[in-house]
Amino acid sequence: MRLENVVWDARDPRTLGLFWSAALGAEPITDGPDGFETRLPLSGDAFLDLCFGHVAEPSSAPARLHLDLAGGARQQEVVERLLGLGATPADIGQGDVPWAVLADPEGNAFCVMEDREAYRGTGPIAALPLDSADPERDAAFWAGITGWVPFDGVAGLVSLRHPSGAGPLLELCPEPEPRRGKSRLHLDVRADHEDGDPVPRVTGMGARQLTRQGELPWIVFADPSGNEFCVLPPPRG
Template sequence: MHLENVVWDARDPRRLGRFWAAALDAEPMTDRPECFEARMILSGDAFLDLCFQRVAAPSSAPARLHLDLAGGARQRDVVERLVGLGATHTDIGQGEVPWVVLADPEGNAFCVMEDREAYRGTGPIAALPLDSADPDRDAAFWAEITGWIPWNGTAGAVTLRHPSGAGPLLELCPEPEPKRGKNPLHLDVRADPGDGDPSARLTDKGARQVSRAGELPWLVFTDPSGNEFCVLPAPPG
């Protein structure tokens, strides 16, 4: 399996997707009222897709996954550009911090980070912080299902990255509170040819299966800390 998608639940996928595609210089692939998809090339054949799916009422539960965007020495310029695209400044209780917290057009908070050595060369997304009840345990779980490897990241998180060294960091961060409600953003992994049914393998690693085979075109699980993710079928051939 490999990590393929970051997925947003959206009231208006086209509007939200176009914002993020412009923000991250991603190439739109699907542009429909009910579904918008764009692709970010990380390096060579490594990519990350941004997917926006229509839901009647996106979850209002506290976000456990968000995007940290690279700002660095150009942080102010990056913020101004994002605001020009439709982002707004927001207060989530961050206090005095060196990063800037914004919200996308549907209110999902994200950060524009200050200069950090760990974020050099990541591209526009510096990190994908994911709340975890046990970061060491969950890092081992996500490494198993994504193929990403341990990486020297920022203090306070256990970090993984694509083995090419390209693209964002996946940061397993100590959760401020136990999970409640559905995550408005989640990750998808794609099965590789020959993987077969991943259910037993994943549950043995601490996942919980939410959907049964045949109910959806993909399988829905939660990781050991309760964060939703989907396993997409292997590509044909």
């Protein structure tokens, strides 16, 4: 399996997808009635797809996954460019911090980070922070289903990274509260042909199956901390 998608629930997938495409310099690959997708190359054949699916009303539950964008020495320049694309300043109770908090056109908060050694060379997305009730346990789980490997990232956080060393960190962050309600953002992993039935493997590592495989080709699970994610079928061919 491999980590393939970051998925947003969106009222207007195309508008939100175009914002994030411009924000990250990603390449749109799907623009249709079922949603909008844009691709961010990582290294070699590795990539991360950003997917925006339509929902009538996105969840109002606290977000458990968000994006931290690389700012570095150009942090303020990056912030100004994002504001020009349609982002707005956001106050989520962060107080006086060295990073900037913004919201995308549908109100999803994200951060533009200051210069940190751990985020140099990540590309436009520095990190994918995911709430966790037990970061060490959940890091082992996500490593097991993505092939990502431990990375010495930000002090105090448990981090994984693509084995190529390219792209963002997946940071398992101590949760401020247990999950309550569906998150607007979630991750998808893609099964490989040799994986067979993913259910025994994924549930054997501590996930809980939320949907049965039926008309939809993917299966929805919750990780050991309750974060939803989907397992997609192997690629065609």
